[in-house]
Amino acid sequence: MSERILVVGPAWVGDMVMAQSLFLTLAKLPDTQTDVLAPAWSVSLTRRMPEVSDAIELPIGHGQLGWSARRRLGNRLREKAYSRAIVLPRSFKSALVPLHARIPIRTGYRGEMRYGLLNDIRPLDENVLTRNVERYVALGLPADASAPPAVPHPRLQTDGDNQARLLARLDLDRNRPVLAMMPGAEYGPAKQWPPESFAAVAREMRGRGCQVWVLGSDRDAQAGREIAEGSDGAAINLCGQTRLLDAVDLLGLAEQAVANDSGLMHVAAAVGCRVVALYGSTSPVFAPPLTDRGQTLYLGLECSPCRERECPLGHLRCLREISPQRVVDALVAV
Secondary structure: OOEEEEEEOOOOHHHHHHHHHHHHHHHOOOOEEEEEEEEHHHHHHHHHOOOOOEEEEEOOOOOOOOHHHHHHHHHHHHHHOOOEEEEOOOOOHHHHHHHHOOOOEEEEEOOOOOEOOEOEEEOOOOOOOOOHHHHHHHHOOOOOOOOOOOOOOOOOOOOHHHHHHHHHHOOOOOOOOEEEEEOOOOOOHHHOOOHHHHHHHHHHHHHOOOEEEEOOOHHHHHHHHHHHHHOOOOEEEOOOOOOHHHHHHHHOOOOEEEEEOOHHHHHHHHOOOEEEEEEOOOOOOOOOOOOOOEEEEEOOOOOOOOOOOOOOOOOOHHHHOOOHHHHHHHHHOO
16 A cells, blocks of 8 residues: 655745755655645745655745635645655644644654644754754654665756747857856845855856856846846846746756855755855855755854844855855866
8 A cells, every 4th residue: 555645845945955855765665655735936846856746835925824724725635645744844833734634643843832733743953963954854764763864865857848948038058158156045145145256256257168147036136137247248147037947947057056055056956066055144064055066165254154144243254255266266176
């Protein structure tokens, strides 16, 4: 008899990429089907994860409790007869749908008074499971499994037909190697390397035969414009012109990427780019690029990692003092 598992996935794009390591781990189990429940902006990534059988959109806005909506969704999911649920977020509300769906085994870490909602509550030893991805994978294994667990690297699929459409629509070509830049970070400006530093790298890499694509959402449009203008036209600003899955496909065409600690950094690693990842207010120990082709740049100042959205000291030295030349050196080393 096959086992059907519901994973309540994370809302952040980078976390959803890391969650693929759990999905790959579950796919190794015999006769197992994995469905993923998450908000629309992150669950769309599972369309590029063949080990996910069904993507279920959580119809609730960010930060909303949505008690009635979660109850209705849980009631509808009863017909799927899931044998267990794995709840990755540590919030109270994230455990409501599996409860209403009457899933017999509901696994997750202790947090926000979830006793009664979860019945397989795991303690989290952050000194053993130092990386976020290890914490995800461990929830898919028996409680007494050795830790930290083996972690398969995420590997997102790309769509060749969509790549061709994007090249035509955005007037891009592949005549020169592509360096992708992702200047955004959804969490806040304390994770964002200055646009002028990205622009300096773009100018240097154009002289070394690369073309530069700047990718991001509408929120990154201003940074994209500053990079394009500051690079004397070396960088093409594509921020706000693509959906998330379009960015997946464009990154699949890039040889290298420079990015902040962000969702698109994890996407770039998962499609096979060689990634240079920049860390300031966060630590590369917790959420590094999951690839054998990644390099992290982190100064480790006395005030780092502060994990704040904005620099509490106002100077952002942790990122400003990572020089463009150091990033160029990392790119040209290979």
